[in-house]
Amino acid sequence: MTSSAFETARPDSVTYLDRIAATDLGRSYKARMLDELGLQTGHTVLDLGCGPGTDLRALAEAVTPAGSVIGVDHDPAMVDAARARTAGLPVVDVRPGDIHDLALPGHFADRARTDRVLQHVADPRAALAEIRRVLRPGGRLVMGEPDWETLAVDHPDGELTRAYTRHVAERVVRNAAIGRQLARLATDAGFTVPEVVPVTPVFRDVQAADRILGLERTTRRAVAAGYFTDEAAESWLGHLTRGPFLATVTFYVVVAEA
Known part of the structure; x- marks a missing residue:
């Protein structure tokens, strides 16, 4: 089931996030999310689920030393990495925290962003309500999330593609359809949603896609979970390596205003 086209070892979380960025x-x-935030000099902006600090420098440059950037992440390793990367940026403060229960006063921030975070949280509704609480009236939240139920990989046997996508949506990602749900959930939390921007990348190279999707590793998990037989997995992966290869998934950038 293993081919040299695929990674067999899962990259650590920091490496994976850096790879996507x-x-x-x-x-x-x-860049689209940063533009939609509309940051101005002196703004206070929250990066919720900041990971290893990938975007904190760009946020700091946008708000200038007159503003402030607060990065929050629940993972101590991510907090440590983000702090190390932003040690020379006094405008940035990285804190451990829970997006469902932010240790911040109400109406505190001008802007907030979440980048591929809500697909993993225990309760997206509670998280959105908490973000709404800490944003000032007129504040803006920009979210970016994939909709994993839209994942499509070309294969002569469409049933294998559907089995792979079902496995990702049902077993791999906690909130797999969050991309399409963001506008509704944000509205329910008291936001207005002026803009929804779909972004659909097209992968034509199997190795490039594998570095994001973990095709072989995910297929092995699908076999263990009963979505594929060993024989079906061999057929699935074999064709992907022989090509031509094509895969797509829709990613949504959603702008919400308090």
Whole structure:
């Protein structure tokens, strides 16, 4: 089931997040999110689920030394990495915290962002309500999330593709359809939603796709979970390596205003 086209060892979380940020897709959608935030000199901006601090420098440059940037993450390793990367930026404060229960006063921040965070949280509704609480009236939240139920990988046997996507949506990602749900959930939390921007990357190279999707590792998990037989997995992966290869998934950038 293993081919030299695929990674067999899972990268650590920091490496994986850095890898996505360095892709054309990562640079493109992050730039769009930054633009949609509309940051100004003196703003206070929250990066909720900041990871290893990938975006904190860009936020700091946008608000200038007159503003402030607060990065929050629940993972101590991410907090340590983000602090190390922003040690020379006095405008940035990185804190451990829970997006469902932020240790911040109400109406505190001008802007907030979440980048591929809500797909993993225990309660997206509670998280959105908490973000709404800490944003000032007129504040803005910009969210970026994939909709994993839209994942499509071309294969002559469509049933294998559907089995793979079902496994990702049902077993791999906690809130797999969050991308399409963001506008509704944000509205329910008291936001208005002026803009929803779909971004659909197209992967034509199997190795590039594997570095994001973990195709072989995910297929092995699908076999263990009963979505594929060993024989079906061999057929699935074999065709992907022989090509031509094509995969897509829709990513949503959603702007919400308090």
